[in-house]
Amino acid sequence: MKQRVLLLVNHHSRRGHDTLSQVVTQLQSLGFELFEEPTDQTQQLSDIIRSYRDRVDIVIIGGGDGTLNAAIEGLVDTQLPLGILPLGTANDLARTLRIPQSIPKACQVIAAGQSQRIDLGKVNDKHFFNVASLGLSVQITRQLNKEAKRVWGVLAYAVTAIRVIWKARPFRAQIRLRGESISVKTVQIAVGNGRYYGGGMAVADDAAINDERLDLYSLEYHHWWQIFVLLPAMWRGRQANLQGVRTLQGKEFEIYTRKPQPINADGEIVTYTPAKFHVVPKALEVFVPDFPVLPPLKNIQPDA
Numbered sequence: 001m002k003q004r005v006l007l008l009v010n011h012h013s014r015r016g017h018d019t020l021s022q023v024v025t026q027l028q029s030l031g032f033e034l035f036e037e038p039t040d041q042t043q044q045l046s047d048i049i050r051s052y053r054d055r056v057d058i059v060i061i062g063g064g065d066g067t068l069n070a071a072i073e074g075l076v077d078t079q080l081p082l083g084i085l086p087l088g089t090a091n092d093l094a095r096t097l098r099i100p101q102s103i104p105k106a107c108q109v110i111a112a113g114q115s116q117r118i119d120l121g122k123v124n125d126k127h128f129f130n131v132a133s134l135g136l137s138v139q140i141t142r143q144l145n146k147e148a149k150r151v152w153g154v155l156a157y158a159v160t161a162i163r164v165i166w167k168a169r170p171f172r173a174q175i176r177l178r179g180e181s182i183s184v185k186t187v188q189i190a191v192g193n194g195r196y197y198g199g200g201m202a203v204a205d206d207a208a209i210n211d212e213r214l215d216l217y218s219l220e221y222h223h224w225w226q227i228f229v230l231l232p233a234m235w236r237g238r239q240a241n242l243q244g245v246r247t248l249q250g251k252e253f254e255i256y257t258r259k260p261q262p263i264n265a266d267g268e269i270v271t272y273t274p275a276k277f278h279v280v281p282k283a284l285e286v287f288v289p290d291f292p293v294l295p296p297l298k299n300i301q302p303d304a
Contacts, residue, residue: 002031002032002033003031003032003033003057003058004032004033004035004055004056004057004058005027005032005033005034005035005056005057005058005059005060005083006035006037006048006049006052006055006056006058006059006060006080007023007024007027007034007035007036007037007060007062008036008037008039008045008048008049008059008060008061008062008063008067008071009023009036009039009061009062009063009085009087010039010061010062010063010064010067010087010088011038011039019062019087019103020062022103023062023085023103023107024036026103026104026107027060027107027110030107030108030110030111031111032058032111035052035055035056039063039067043070045061045067045070045071045074046070046071046072046073046074046075046077047074048074049071049074049075049077049078049080050074050077050078052078052080053077053078053080056080057080057081058080058081058082058083058110059071059075059078059080059081059082059083060082060083060084060085060110061082061083061084061085062085062087063085063087063088064086064087064088064089064090064091064267065088065090065091065092065093065129065130065266065267066088066266066267066268067088068084068093068129068266069128069129069265069266069267069268069270070268072120072127072128072129073126073127075284076120076127076283076284079284079285081115081285081286081287082284082285082286082287083109083110083286083287084097084099084106084286084287085103085106085107086099086100086101086106087103089199090197090198090199090200090267092129092130092194092196092197092198092199092200092266093129093130093194093196093266094106095195095196095200096130096194096195096196096209097116097118097209097286097288097289098288098289099288099289100289109287109288109289110287112287112289112290113287114287114288114289114290115285115286115287115288116210116285116286116288117210117282117283117284117285117286118194118209118210118282118283118284118286119193119209119210119211119212119279119280119281119282119283120193120279120280120283120284121191121192121193121214121265121277121278121279121280122277122278122279122280123191123263123265123270123271123275123276123277124271124275124276125271126265126270126271127280127283128193128265128266128270129193129194129209129266130192130193130194130196130197130203130266131190131191131192131193131194131197131198131203131265131266132190132191132263132264132265132266132270132275132277133188133189133190133191133263133264133265134173134188134189134255134257134261134262134263134264134273134275135171135186135187135188135189135219135261136187136188136219137188137190137198137264138261138262138263138264138269169187170185170186170187170220171185171186171187171257171258171261172184172185172186172257172258173186173189173218173255173256173257173261173273174255174256174257175189175216175218175248175253175254175255176253176254176255176256177248177250177252177253177254178250182246182248184218184220184246185220186218186219186220186246187219187220187221188218188219189216189217189218189219189255190203190216190217191214191215191216191253191277192204192207192214192215192216193209193214193279194207194208194209195207195208195209203215203217204217204247204249210281210282212251212279212281213249213250213251213279214249214250214251214252214253214277214278214279215247215248215249216247216248216249216250216253217245217246217247217248218245218246218247219244219245220244220245220246221244221245251278251279252276252277252278252279253276253277253278254274254275254276254277255273255274255275255277256273256274257273257274260272260273260274261273263275
């Protein structure tokens with residue numbers, strides 16, 4: 001019996017429009033019965049998924065991290081297994097799960113049927129896959145346009161970041177975890193659930209998407225040029241021991257600011273401070289390659 005698939009390809013993603021026919025042909029050749037819906041309005045993706053709750057076995061989404069984030073609430077509500085076709089610019093969730101960039105290979109991953117339950121982060125009432133942050137990343141998101149991403153790919157993030165960093169101004173925030181309150185003066189606070197964000201940067205060198213924890217870092221440097229010294233270590237997730245970087249780990253965080261600060265989750269602005277973050281363990285089933293995910297998905301022991 002053919003598996004019934006709801007196929008949602010974002011035509012506006014970096015490779016979505018040009019590869020749609022290839023995606024359809026490849027999935028049909030693998031024996032899937034497809035129900036394709038238009039995704040011009042990504043804010044409707046969750047509602048579309050909910051409407052197919054009892055009509056399909058799998059949801060396959062082609063696009064980038066923003067497209068996946070737009071669908072996340074519908075996936076949580078229906079608990080339909082997710083197949084990912086990385087057709088966006090950064091594709092950080094696909095990178096975390098080691099899903100190939102090649103369309104035929106990514107389709108083969110789904111057809112093979114190997115799945116893994118992954119954690120999600122949640123900020124206020126919004127779930128996220130990769131990272132939710134405030135400060136620099138919000139300014140980068142606001143200045144990063146679709147045309148730049150289409151032309152320059154991941155390099156568009158770096159070029160936009162350079163334009164933003166030298167103008168960044170610190171803000172005061174209060175971070176609360178496990179009954180402790182920490183006052184900071186920072187230019188960015190990022191809370192990570194997965195491993196990669198921002199086109200391949202690692203939130204922590206041992207982060208995994210099923211470790212049942214969140215990884216927080218706060219950039220507290222005094223001069224804008226200092227971030228360029230930090231970048232090589234931050235790219236590898238090794239910022240924990242650097243001067244000017246505060247790192248914390250936990251299942252829950254609260255962040256308060258004097259004025260409401262916008263929060264960017266998976267590349268989309270979704271909410272404002274005050275913000276409560278927590279991890280949702282084993283929240284979704286996702287198809288992954290049959291080789292080990294690096295870093296290895298962890299077998300977490302229950303708290304003592």
